[in-house]
Amino acid sequence: MNKGFMRVIFTVLIGLWSVTLLSDTEGVFDQYREMLGDDNPAIFVIFDGEEIWYAPAGPKSVSLEQCDLGLGPGVVEGAYAQLPRYFPDVDRVQDVEARLEYCMTQLQGLTTEEVRGKPYSLRGDLGTELEALVAWIADQSSGLAIAPGQAHAKERATYALGENLFYYRAGPHDFSCATCHEQTGRRIRLQALPNLTTHPGAAEAYSSWPAYRISQGIVRTMGWRMRDCMRQQRMPELIMGSQASVALQTYLAVNGAGASMAAPGLKR
Amino acid sequence: MMMKTIMQFLAFIIFSSAVCADEVYDVLLESMTDKNFVTVERLKQDELQAFCSQPRSASADEARAAELRAAALSDVPIPSDQNYLGDWQRGEKVASNGRGLQYSDDPEQENGGNCYACHQLDPAEVAYGNLGPSLSGYGARGQSIAMLQYTWTKLWNTHAYNICSHMPRFGAAGILTEQQLRDVMAFLFDPQSPVNRTQP
Incomplete structure (x- = not known):
């Protein structure tokens, strides 16, 4: 069976479906999720991600098979659930995106600019390699407990930094992450807002990213979610794998620790 | 081995001490890039933003809060002609419009207030959020000068009454123009405005 063709058909169907739903509310997305059952269109992206992982690429024409996501070179199963974590080889805490950037530059010989150039899809795109890789890597931790590293001093410092970033108000609207995400039972327009300062809220949010965005027809990563929240806060553009991106994700992962990963999730 | 443990302990002490605001700013500056018309200048905090960025667990400095509240209040320009009320229909559009000042927005278009x-x-509008209180029936509070001044001030700089409120400073930060604010005022107060229609 031609996977690419099937994926196009699927995307078109989903696209048509979501266009008819755009004016509607979360309830219809629930119906749609129910209709899909255990099927998630992200499966096609996951397949792609696995292929990309094993395919030779970059100036050095090597695959990512020797990439160490924290559990040893080439060990992908269970790795996502333990990120972000401290990596002695870079003496820094990294999330999956920062780590992939490291592997792509170190192993494959790509430049940082090449990796960071366009990590996330724009609306209408069919997906980036980074999104596919992250979808596959996260899927390899599905059902496992969120267990980010907090044993190393730099891991704890990253959590503290993340908390401070979470409350940092700036820009013309004085917004911070906390503006929308430090209270329980709130919503913006009709969109429910998780309280990310609590375990249930952070667990619900963190465990479901990366996610297939029905309305956009692509898989979005947690790094993208951070960037888009910053855009909505009227901030400049958050760089993938940057210290702020990693620290914010650490804050969420630690607050949600213990819950089971359920990514790639399915979102409106 | 012993040495390593001591070093790790020292590192822990250093890193676990309070992260200061300057460090957070430096991290943000390195983690973000200019995009379209939005520059990293926006990452710099003013006094009020810095004061209101404490995690919930932090203890409040009441004296400093009073100082900032007074400063906010003293900076609110009250329309000299006491003309607070514009056109509620235009105000309704401002209230519904969520665009403005994001790097994905068109800077040529006027900003919205995104009140909903x-x-x-x-x-009758079901798609409203609940981060702030309901303002349905706001006009029932009457149109006394005190009420108009209070509401104008709240829109201009919410911190004059409620320090560290989540609401943007629509006037003081230049998000909305004076005319747009007068229109939003009319949307809130005008007896003809749908805000003040009888609840079903």
């Missing part, structure tokens, strides 16, 4: 993101206004 957080407040209930017209009771």
